[in-house]
Amino acid sequence: MSDSLEILPASRTVADPRLDPWRAYRVRLAVFLFAPVAVVVPLTISTAVGAATIVGERERGTGEFLAHSPASTREIYLGKLIASVIPGYVTTIVGFGLYSLMVNLVVGPDVGGWFFPTAQWWVMMLWIIPPFLLVALSLVLRLSARVRSTAAAQQASGLITLPMIGIAYSQATGSLLGSGAGGHAGWIVGAFAWLLAVVSLQRGVRSVTRNRLLGVAQ
Amino acid sequence: MTLAATNRGITPRARAPFSAHRMWIVARTDLRQLLRSKDYLLPMVGLGMVFFVVIPTALLLTLTRVDSSAMAAR
Numbered sequence: 001m002s003d004s005l006e007i008l009p010a011s012r013t014v015a016d017p018r019l020d021p022w023r024a025y026r027v028r029l030a031v032f033l034f035a036p037v038a039v040v041v042p043l044t045i046s047t048a049v050g051a052a053t054i055v056g057e058r059e060r061g062t063g064e065f066l067a068h069s070p071a072s073t074r075e076i077y078l079g080k081l082i083a084s085v086i087p088g089y090v091t092t093i094v095g096f097g098l099y100s101l102m103v104n105l106v107v108g109p110d111v112g113g114w115f116f117p118t119a120q121w122w123v124m125m126l127w128i129i130p131p132f133l134l135v136a137l138s139l140v141l142r143l144s145a146r147v148r149s150t151a152a153a154q155q156a157s158g159l160i161t162l163p164m165i166g167i168a169y170s171q172a173t174g175s176l177l178g179s180g181a182g183g184h185a186g187w188i189v190g191a192f193a194w195l196l197a198v199v200s201l202q203r204g205v206r207s208v209t210r211n212r213l214l215g216v217a218q
Numbered sequence: 219m220t221l222a223a224t225n226r227g228i229t230p231r232a233r234a235p236f237s238a239h240r241m242w243i244v245a246r247t248d249l250r251q252l253l254r255s256k257d258y259l260l261p262m263v264g265l266g267m268v269f270f271v272v273i274p275t276a277l278l279l280t281l282t283r284v285d286s287s288a289m290a291a292r
Binding site: 022025026029030034037040041044045049053066069070071072074075076078079080082083084086087091092094095096098099102103106107 | 234236237240241242243244245246247248249252258262263265266267269270271273274275277278279281
């Protein structure tokens with residue numbers, strides 16, 4: 001473990017030369033090694049909700065009501081997207097708050113007080129994770145509109161979200177480690193992810209049609 | 219024939235101006251259903267607790283214990 005921790009950089013905000021190596025490792029562990037969790041949790045929860053959201057309407061027999069409602073397909077798509085994003089993101093924010101509290105209570109005394117979340121974590125939670133979540137969900141909702149059962153949607157969404165988790169994990173970790181671009185990696189990665197999310201959402205809107213909600217699409 | 223008639227009847231509605239209110243109604247209905255479902259809420263809370271609280275706390279507290287051990291000294 002100590003070998004693997006050697007490669008982690010000292011956090012700019014918690015770097016303290018007076019720390020003994022073991023305490024410094026603990027600080028770095030708290031700051032850097034749990035980043036993947038912040039990516040996996042929202043994607044897992046939101047994907048589970050998103051996969052069932054449109055095909056679930058058909059299965060419950062409520063797709064017909066939705067298809068004949070005054071809402072346009074765009075409003076339905078975006079409404080379903082919001083209903084899928086909120087549970088995963090809220091769980092992540094609450095969990096992150098608890099994690100911050102725990103880190104500050106357990107590791108905080110080593111660095112002389114509360115130090116977490118660091119600036120990179122704020123960027124990751126508020127700027128990088130949301131667009132990755134939107135990209136994954138735009139793909140999952142497309143699937144949910146096309147398949148014939150919730151089980152099929154969940155199976156197929158697993159195939160989509162696994163690579164998405166990998167990409168989001170590598171990008172989030174890279175930006176957290178502050179590699180490249182003079183420490184602005186997080187902002188740049190987030191900007192690209194937002195661009196990708198907008199394009200993906202624009203294309204995803206077309207996947208929801210009234211015929212698909214009714215279950216009569218070819 | 220029926221499908222064509224259905225399409226003719228619904229196409230103009232798809233071009234109606236975007237309404238955030240209607241979008242929110244769709245989202246709110248789904249969120250209400252989720253909040254009422256314990257089958258959904260419990261695993262969600264469990265997943266968040268395990269990944270954000272249980273595992274990190276166990277790991278960091280373990281490291282705190284190791285701090286004073288002979289292993290740390292080595």
